[in-house]
Amino acid sequence: MTRVLRTREFWLGVIVVAMIVGTNLRSPGFGAPGNVLGIFNNTSILMILALGQMAVILTRSIDLSMASNLALSGMIVAMINAAHPELPVPVLMALAALIGLGLGMFNGALVWRLGIPAIVVTLGTLTIFRGLIFLIAGGKWVNADEMSPDFIQYTRIVVLGMPLLSWYAIVIAVGFFLLMTRTSLGRSLYAIGVNPTASVYAGIDVGRTKFIAFCISGALAGFCGYLWVSRYVIGSVEVANGYELTIVASCVIGGISIAGGVGSVVGALLGASFLGVINSALPVINISPFWQMAISGAAIILAVILNARGEKRGGRLILRQTEPAK
Amino acid sequence: MKDDARNTRHIPDRLDSPVRAAVLSWPSLLLAVAIGLFILNSLASPYFLSPWSLSDATFNFTEKAIIALAMALLIISGEIDLSVASIIALASTMMGLALQFGVDTPGLVAIGIATGLACGAFNGLLVTRLGLPSIVVTIGTMSFFRGISFIVLGDQAFKGYPPSFAFFGQGYVWWVVSFEFALFLVFACAYYVLLHRTSFGRWIFVIGNNQIAARFSGVRVERVKFILFCLTGLMSGIASVLLTSRLASTRPSIAMGWELEVVTMVVLGGVNILGGAGSIQGVVLAAFIMGLVTFGLGLLNVPGIVMSIFIGALLIVVIALPIVVGRIRGRSAG
Numbered sequence: 001m002t003r004v005l006r007t008r009e010f011w012l013g014v015i016v017v018a019m020i021v022g023t024n025l026r027s028p029g030f031g032a033p034g035n036v037l038g039i040f041n042n043t044s045i046l047m048i049l050a051l052g053q054m055a056v057i058l059t060r061s062i063d064l065s066m067a068s069n070l071a072l073s074g075m076i077v078a079m080i081n082a083a084h085p086e087l088p089v090p091v092l093m094a095l096a097a098l099i100g101l102g103l104g105m106f107n108g109a110l111v112w113r114l115g116i117p118a119i120v121v122t123l124g125t126l127t128i129f130r131g132l133i134f135l136i137a138g139g140k141w142v143n144a145d146e147m148s149p150d151f152i153q154y155t156r157i158v159v160l161g162m163p164l165l166s167w168y169a170i171v172i173a174v175g176f177f178l179l180m181t182r183t184s185l186g187r188s189l190y191a192i193g194v195n196p197t198a199s200v201y202a203g204i205d206v207g208r209t210k211f212i213a214f215c216i217s218g219a220l221a222g223f224c225g226y227l228w229v230s231r232y233v234i235g236s237v238e239v240a241n242g243y244e245l246t247i248v249a250s251c252v253i254g255g256i257s258i259a260g261g262v263g264s265v266v267g268a269l270l271g272a273s274f275l276g277v278i279n280s281a282l283p284v285i286n287i288s289p290f291w292q293m294a295i296s297g298a299a300i301i302l303a304v305i306l307n308a309r310g311e312k313r314g315g316r317l318i319l320r321q322t323e324p325a326k
Numbered sequence: 327m328k329d330d331a332r333n334t335r336h337i338p339d340r341l342d343s344p345v346r347a348a349v350l351s352w353p354s355l356l357l358a359v360a361i362g363l364f365i366l367n368s369l370a371s372p373y374f375l376s377p378w379s380l381s382d383a384t385f386n387f388t389e390k391a392i393i394a395l396a397m398a399l400l401i402i403s404g405e406i407d408l409s410v411a412s413i414i415a416l417a418s419t420m421m422g423l424a425l426q427f428g429v430d431t432p433g434l435v436a437i438g439i440a441t442g443l444a445c446g447a448f449n450g451l452l453v454t455r456l457g458l459p460s461i462v463v464t465i466g467t468m469s470f471f472r473g474i475s476f477i478v479l480g481d482q483a484f485k486g487y488p489p490s491f492a493f494f495g496q497g498y499v500w501w502v503v504s505f506e507f508a509l510f511l512v513f514a515c516a517y518y519v520l521l522h523r524t525s526f527g528r529w530i531f532v533i534g535n536n537q538i539a540a541r542f543s544g545v546r547v548e549r550v551k552f553i554l555f556c557l558t559g560l561m562s563g564i565a566s567v568l569l570t571s572r573l574a575s576t577r578p579s580i581a582m583g584w585e586l587e588v589v590t591m592v593v594l595g596g597v598n599i600l601g602g603a604g605s606i607q608g609v610v611l612a613a614f615i616m617g618l619v620t621f622g623l624g625l626l627n628v629p630g631i632v633m634s635i636f637i638g639a640l641l642i643v644v645i646a647l648p649i650v651v652g653r654i655r656g657r658s659a660g
Contacts, residue, residue: 126586127637128634128639131638134629139629245469249466290479293473294472297468297471297472299466301452308458
């Protein structure tokens with residue numbers, strides 16, 4: 001019990017619950033099960049993305065191209081759906097994930113084979129992927145009336161009281177938890193982040209594992225591309241513009257150390273929930289939604305300060321391949 | 327095993343012949359690219375080679391380039407500031423707010439610059455005092471600073487800046503040379519001297535290459551980094567004055583996404599994103615290259631979003647090329 005009390009995930013969970021309860025005091029009904037499930041559904045996409053980002057951040061890299069990847073993959077499947085409405089939606093979902101996987105492989109290959117820092121690679125592909133949307137679509141949008149009913153419904157069908165969108169997030173989260181705690185790949189991701197040199201001696205192919213991390217983040221971003229387009233019923237160049245930093249913010253708030261090797265699946269999910277709850281709570285307690293950005297900014301700064309207190313202080317610097325302090 | 331970029335990083339004070347080094351250096355490569363682009367552009371469009379259109383082209387990049395100068399120093403020291411575009415937004419909002427209280431041009435400029443400096447100092451304090459990683463801190467302040475603008479402005483805009491304020495972003499000092507561009511050239515010279523001709527500049531390189539060694543050598547690492555964050559904030563404040571004056575209005579979405587363009591400019595300029603290497607000449611040339619690419623493509627009616635593909639590809643290719651070439655050379659030699 002005391003061990004649980006000492007984890008940051010526990011306290012983050014307490015804060016998220018407290019925010020829901022606090023908002024409920026001001027506006028009864030906010031904490032009702034139906035509404036909480038609604039918030040969860042609204043945060044599902046961010047949760048999946050945060051998990052993908054986590055895999056990359058654990059290896060001391062960062063994937064800034066996730067939002068552009070999402071928008072590109074989503075746009076492609078939306079256009080295919082508009083042109084061939086007879087294609088079954090699960091095929092399109094798989095296709096979205098495959099496109100995302102391909103884009104992630106491109107990032108990963110540049111990091112692995114050429115040794116270019118991840119932040120530079122993904123900064124480049126961030127603009128390239130988004131530019132490609134414009135080229136492919138010729139600047140056009142895909143609107144609701146062009147999408148097939150199935151395409152829109154596959155995130156909305158209610159199963160056991162929750163829309164499918166929420167179920168996707170749950171399944172992926174469970175899968176991710178098993179991957180991170182029960183497989184050698186998951187442990188390798190942590191090992192690389194904690195000590196790359198020692199990982200090599202332990203027989204881990206550091207470059208290849210980083211490559212796989214980018215494949216994971218890419219495939220999840222691609223899959224979320226379908227989810228996003230279906231959820232918000234719009235495919236355009238502007239989809240998820242600037243969202244890459246929200247994804248990183250979820251991870252940071254969730255206690256995933258940007259210096260690599262530290263963080264948990266539960267943390268990433270809670271980090272995303274934190275932002276999701278703020279998002280939903282502000283309008284309810286009559287604070288202008290324009291406050292949201294400043295609040296999440298303040299939350300990130302606070303989270304980093306708390307993270308740093310938890311970790312040992314030492315020569316850890318971001319963007320440097322220094323040896324970790326512990 | 328291969329701790330990638332760290333081992334391949336070149337140490338700036340090389341010992342071989344300065345002539346050979348200068349010819350093979352990153353800035354000379356960039357210069358060749360810039361000249362090539364210039365020729366291509368003038369062949370591609372008859373409107374390119376006119377003093378006025380070239381002058382107009384400079385407006386595309388000078389504000390970003392002014393920030394890139396300070397950002398280069400910060401990245402060489404091993405840190406980064408992703409909040410620069412949000413500092414522009416906040417500084418611009420503060421100027422707009424002051425305008426509502428009847429503050430005149432000199433006061434507006436002072437407020438804009440002071441806000442930038444204060445934001446930079448805030449970043450610097452968090453990074454140096456609390457020992458936090460700058461990339462996360464500035465992702466946080468990036469939301470925070472722009473968030474304040476959104477709180478103040480919502481979906482509104484500040485307008486009605488005094489006519490005398492327009493000079494900074496729209497005025498010309500001599501013939502086709504705009505005030506912005508002249509200011510950029512002055513700053514470029516100043517930063518060149520600061521980075522390459524003073525002991526402060528050497529400290530920046532030392533910190534970027536080996537922070538621990540720097541500390542043992544008596545360099546006050548925290549203080550230098552703090553000053554660099556302040557400088558980056560200051561330059562963002564100045565850029566905010568220029569941009570606000572050029573647009574003659576303030577919206578909270580002003581300069582959205584610029585942070586990534588500024589970083590691209592710096593990295594394209596040959597500054598090692600891991601710190602420890604880079605030059606002001608390179609950054610200035612990279613600014614011109616980005617300006618030439620966007621302006622040239624603009625003359626050819628290429629939409630802005632497609633240009634961003636070129637910029638992104640340019641960034642990756644320019645970094646990947648020396649690595650690939652070096653590997654092929656290494657293979658044939660060995």
